[in-house]
Amino acid sequence: MSEQNETPVLDVRGEICPYPMLRTNRELDDVRPGVPELRVWTDHPPALSTIPPEAMKRGYGCEISERRPGEWEIHIFNAETAAAG
Amino acid sequence: MTALPASVRTLDRSTAGGLLALVGLAIVYLIALRTDAAWPVFWISGVAFGAICQRSRFCFVAGFRDLFLMRQGRMLRGIIAGLAVATAGFAMIMATVVPNPGSGVLPSDAHILPLGIATVLGGLLFGFGMVLSGGCVSGSLYRMGEGYIGSWVAIGGVLLGLYAMARTWNWWWDNQISSDRISWLPTDLNYTGAIVITFLLLGAAFVAVSWWERRALRGLPTFTIPISSAAPEASEDGNTLGSLARKVFRTEWTPLIGGIALAAVNILIFIRYRPLGVVGELSRWSTDFAANIGAGVGELKGISDIPGCVPRFVEGTWFSDAFMLNAGIIAGAFTAALLAREFRLRVPRGPRRYVQSLAGGVVMGYGAGLGLGCTLGAFFSAIPSLALNGWVYAIALVVGAYAGTAFIRRFP
Numbered sequence A: 001m002s003e004q005n006e007t008p009v010l011d012v013r014g015e016i017c018p019y020p021m022l023r024t025n026r027e028l029d030d031v032r033p034g035v036p037e038l039r040v041w042t043d044h045p046p047a048l049s050t051i052p053p054e055a056m057k058r059g060y061g062c063e064i065s066e067r068r069p070g071e072w073e074i075h076i077f078n079a080e081t082a083a084a085g
Numbered sequence B: 001m002t003a004l005p006a007s008v009r010t011l012d013r014s015t016a017g018g019l020l021a022l023v024g025l026a027i028v029y030l031i032a033l034r035t036d037a038a039w040p041v042f043w044i045s046g047v048a049f050g051a052i053c054q055r056s057r058f059c060f061v062a063g064f065r066d067l068f069l070m071r072q073g074r075m076l077r078g079i080i081a082g083l084a085v086a087t088a089g090f091a092m093i094m095a096t097v098v099p100n101p102g103s104g105v106l107p108s109d110a111h112i113l114p115l116g117i118a119t120v121l122g123g124l125l126f127g128f129g130m131v132l133s134g135g136c137v138s139g140s141l142y143r144m145g146e147g148y149i150g151s152w153v154a155i156g157g158v159l160l161g162l163y164a165m166a167r168t169w170n171w172w173w174d175n176q177i178s179s180d181r182i183s184w185l186p187t188d189l190n191y192t193g194a195i196v197i198t199f200l201l202l203g204a205a206f207v208a209v210s211w212w213e214r215r216a217l218r219g220l221p222t223f224t225i226p227i228s229s230a231a232p233e234a235s236e237d238g239n240t241l242g243s244l245a246r247k248v249f250r251t252e253w254t255p256l257i258g259g260i261a262l263a264a265v266n267i268l269i270f271i272r273y274r275p276l277g278v279v280g281e282l283s284r285w286s287t288d289f290a291a292n293i294g295a296g297v298g299e300l301k302g303i304s305d306i307p308g309c310v311p312r313f314v315e316g317t318w319f320s321d322a323f324m325l326n327a328g329i330i331a332g333a334f335t336a337a338l339l340a341r342e343f344r345l346r347v348p349r350g351p352r353r354y355v356q357s358l359a360g361g362v363v364m365g366y367g368a369g370l371g372l373g374c375t376l377g378a379f380f381s382a383i384p385s386l387a388l389n390g391w392v393y394a395i396a397l398v399v400g401a402y403a404g405t406a407f408i409r410r411f412p
Helices: A019-031 A045-049 A051-057 A079-084 B006-035 B038-056 B060-069 B074-097 B117-133 B137-146 B149-175 B185-216 B240-250 B255-272 B279-292 B321-339 B351-370 B375-380 B388-410
Strands: A009-011 A037-042 A060-068 A071-078
Touching (some): A019 A037, A019 A071, B006 B038, B006 B321, B117 B375, B149 B279, B149 B351, B279 B351
């Protein structure tokens, strides 16, 4: 039943602190516990320094890339799986 | 051959818009220069304030809230560092104006304010309101320039809250504020004692924040924020001025640098005029506007005796030095956001966020009127004024922010 090929996307554009971070945490903890990968879309620059530490606390790795001016994607991935595969 | 990706096309538009905005800033500066001696100083200070906040993502709300929400003290440490730098600068300025503080004379423009129930209640309301709306007053001002629609709504709420405050001001003045004491630390402790105490308290706060944070992060490796920009960097053509400009305007500054830079702006504007504060002018906007539509509040008792963030009415014109400061903050953040390619209209998701911004703004506006300032005027400019009211307001802010954090946790 798993959808290995489709990386889930959490779109929090329009949300400001602390909601991008809170919603990402909820996604990782409750909605998709143990998800190997998640892409978070945000247009709130401060979230770039709040989401990664929280994801790292949960053992994930993070990569930030710009989608377009003023909009970013935070790629959250299971660090061990990424290293193995 | 495919079309150019959207990011490349807007990249150019954003930078070009930023350069155009720079020209606009310069034109307003030249007009200000010909109008009034104070205007250009307030304009430049506002622009610098807005640009520094935009680049360092400086946020008083994050400083207080994230301590409880994530046990993160990065922003609060930046605020504390800024307070320390401003304290040193303010002390030098005040010692020049009032060489003998034991005489009971106060430096007239420093933010030494009546201290009482109004200070505590104002700080509590402000702390709660700012967490609810997601930005404090100065923070919402600069985010207006970054394109946050929610911040426009929040400032609307602040204006409403300040109007409600103005309607009740005379009651507060008669029953509380007029009889409140003023406590300036150097009066009893002299400058040396006051500075030593302030530095000790700031140092203790810094250590406490770091300890609190480290306990939460125990066992975790330290890390740097992994930003890898996928956007095509402008070609490195060996133009050192250009690459320096990119470094300054495109990379994020740490809150520590932000706090220290803001303190420098605060010192520079105080040397010639008065410390930073934005609420007095917002209060004037709301009462002036109300008077124009026939809902004036009449005379506000005692405000000419209070320094800092109370409305200052200027006969015959709607523009003033304080107007230049507030407008400069919005314009500075707007320009910096364009140059950093970060400007974007950010529309809140759903009606609930609008209600939150507005309600938080109203609560925060009433608190700012009552507490005689916001996180900027009654805190960031008051502690360096060596005034006890700054510390009391700070503690009330912490408690209010804690309550606000508990509230938004329950209603996400």
